[in-house]
Structures are given as C-alpha cells and as structure tokens.
Amino acid sequence: EAQVTQNPRYLITVTGKKLTVTCSQNMNHEYMSWYRQDPGLGLRQIYYSMNVEVTDKGDVPEGYKVSRKEKRNFPLILESPSPNQTSLYFCASSFQTSGSHEQFFGPGTRLTVL
C-alpha cells in the first residue's frame, strides 16, 4: 500500500530534550516536506527536500533540522524543543514532476513539549 508513515504518532517530552520524528514514504517520491498545524493558523511548511541531500527552509524553520540521506526517509529533528513547538506535525511527499502538485500526507505526529 502506497503510504507516508510517521513515528511516533504521539509524543510528550520536556524542554531541551532532543527528539526525532521519523517520516518514510514507499512511493519513490523525490519531494518531501514537513508541516506543522496549529489552531487558527492552518498548515505551515517547516522544511522541504527536492531530493536526496537537497533540503531547504520553509516558512517556519526556526528550531528544527532535517536531513535527507535516503530518498524514502526525511526525519525532523528538534535539537532543543521548547513549549512553542507543541503542535501537530505532518510529513508529506510527492513526485517532483507531479502535474497537479498533489502531496501525500502522513497521519500526523502530535507533539507536546512541557
């Protein structure tokens, strides 16, 4: 089944404790992206990657890191999480040449930073 998977689905952590949210897709997509969803703000892009070893900042990259060592994986790293990073996070992927610009989304990771 074609899908984007994220782990963990739920995470409660404390300020300053490094964490990684994994994202994996099995559709051989070149493009991958991370979004966060906050009440009243919709979805905002954090980072994206056009292909392996190619990453770039989205609209809200502060406090986050990403890496793209393999085509299928795009982990999101929070080196020193803070309470304002409490949010719902979505990973997405698509073909680079997708005519409809459609992105496939994972199920989401709900992160709480205390």
Place this chain on the structure above:
Amino acid sequence: DQQVKQNSPSLSVQEGRISILNCDYTNSMFDYFLWYKKYPAEGPTFLISISSIKDKNEDGRFTVFLNKSAKHLSLHIVPSQPGDSAVYFCAASTTNSGYALNFGKGTSLLVTP
C-alpha cells in the same frame, strides 16, 4: 502574512444540498490550487486541484471554480453527504518555488441528515 485565506471557519449544510466552500488568495504567482479534506486524527487527503490556466475542474460530486481576476476559488459539493463532514483546506503553490503548498486556515463542514 497569510497568502491563502478561508474566511469561513465553519459551514453547516443539509444532506442533499450544495456545499460551497470559498477561498481567496493574494499572490498572483500561484499557478496551482488544491483542495484537501481532513478528518480528525488523520492527515489531509487530496481532493481536487485546478491549474491557473483553467477556470473549472470537475470530479464526480466535487467541482472547483477559479476566478483569477478576483483571486478567488470555490469548491462545490453536490449533493452533500454526511460523510463529507470534515475540515477542508484550500492550498496554492507556484511551480517555481519548490512546490510548497500555502494553506488556508481551513473550513469545518458539517453535513446534517
């Protein structure tokens, strides 16, 4: 600055009637527009899209209309069904800016029996 705006946070429609969800945008460089549907505890799922060179795209019960001069698009659902109850996000992208999707804040649609 929000480049894609959905000014109605919620909409309630009776089953069988038409649902019309609206979206406005400010960036004239957007060349693709998409609608996503989101159920609680799930990721957004793609519904329908339209290129800026078209003014209408239809897929079954779903039709998207684009008015470029007004920088406005709308999603029509006919007939509405209870299973359509979800949050609908409008999104826009430009081919030249890495396919990033700029999302609106979403409209929560409730279809009542």
